[in-house]
Amino acid sequence: MSEILHATDISVRYRPLGSRLRRSRSREVHALERVSVTVRQAGILGIAGESGAGKSTLAKVLAGVIAPHEGTVRYEGAPIGCPRKRHEARLIQMVAQDPGSSLNPALTVRTVLSELIRFHGLRPADGVEVRCYELMDLVGLPRAVLAARPRALSGGERQRVALARALAVEPAVLIADEVLSALDTPVQAEILNLLRDLRERLSVAIVLIAHDLAVISSICEEILVMHRGSVVERGATRQIFTQPADPYTRMLLEAARRLTMPLAGG
Numbered sequence: 001m002s003e004i005l006h007a008t009d010i011s012v013r014y015r016p017l018g019s020r021l022r023r024s025r026s027r028e029v030h031a032l033e034r035v036s037v038t039v040r041q042a043g044i045l046g047i048a049g050e051s052g053a054g055k056s057t058l059a060k061v062l063a064g065v066i067a068p069h070e071g072t073v074r075y076e077g078a079p080i081g082c083p084r085k086r087h088e089a090r091l092i093q094m095v096a097q098d099p100g101s102s103l104n105p106a107l108t109v110r111t112v113l114s115e116l117i118r119f120h121g122l123r124p125a126d127g128v129e130v131r132c133y134e135l136m137d138l139v140g141l142p143r144a145v146l147a148a149r150p151r152a153l154s155g156g157e158r159q160r161v162a163l164a165r166a167l168a169v170e171p172a173v174l175i176a177d178e179v180l181s182a183l184d185t186p187v188q189a190e191i192l193n194l195l196r197d198l199r200e201r202l203s204v205a206i207v208l209i210a211h212d213l214a215v216i217s218s219i220c221e222e223i224l225v226m227h228r229g230s231v232v233e234r235g236a237t238r239q240i241f242t243q244p245a246d247p248y249t250r251m252l253l254e255a256a257r258r259l260t261m262p263l264a265g266g
């Protein structure tokens with residue numbers, strides 16, 4: 001499979017809030033240190049690592065939400081900057097953990113989707129409504145949801161709406177950052193199936209970010225393990241599960257196995 005998105009030697013530092021003084025440099029958080037990542041066309045890449053590892057920071061750099069201090073992001077071989085140009089902004093979409101806070105409570109689902117479709121000129125005016133129906137079908141929601149505002153929807157439905165919003169602009173890469181963590185287990189399984197299904201139907205590449213290695217291994221072909229701002233291991237899922245090379249990966253795997261093991265005597 002050919003590479004579609006490639007980030008090279010990405011470094012990101014955060015300054016402590018409210019300090020612009022030079023001496024605060026020593027207190028900077030090195031969220032990413034020379035991280036490189038490759039996303040293949042229509043592939044599914046998993047990114048694992050404990051809280052604070054830098055997963056969301058990497059997602060934001062790939063999606064063009066924040067500019068890295070060092071390093072480059074290339075799409076089909078050409079560098080793309082931050083902020084992104086309109087045609088570039090469409091290509092890499094990110095869905096975050098809490099769909100409640102990322103959806104505007106004042107707008108109906110129809111308004112959100114149709115404004116995006118119009119803004120990017122993706123359909124003629126008389127094709128927008130049909131496209132909204134298609135998007136609802138794609139994410140497994142009834143068309144009646146188009147008239148709803150986010151507050152009227154369940155967590156799982158909101159996450160599907162967030163996916164529909166990302167897909168409305170027809171991205172080549174969809175980054176799902178902890179999209180399951182606010183959901184109940186059965187709903188998590190539904191959303192995972194949906195992601196797998198979307199990849200098949202749309203040939204969209206997916207980057208799935210999660211703490212939980214079990215979640216990642218269920219749909220990802222390749223895994224990248226992050227620890228304290230660096231990539232400690234990368235490779236095919238099967239290889240990482242059977243022959244983890246890095247001690248941190250081994251620890252994550254053991255933790256995942258303990259969690260999925262039935263309780264003694266239960």
Ligand SMILES: Nc1ncnc2c1ncn2[C@@H]1O[C@H](COP(=O)(O)OP(=O)(O)OP(=O)(O)O)[C@@H](O)[C@H]1O
Pocket residue numbers: 014015016017029030031049050051052053054055056057058211
């Ligand atoms: N806006 C910010 N300002 C200052 N520090 C930040 C900011 N965002 C993240 N950080 C810090 O950067 C590091 C990486 O954070 P990031 O959110 O990328 O980790 P993560 O792997 O996504 O964690 P989680 O699993 O908890 O979502 C952490 O130490 C975090 O505290």
Ligand SMILES: [Mg+2]
Pocket residue numbers: 055056057177178
């Ligand atoms: Mg995060």
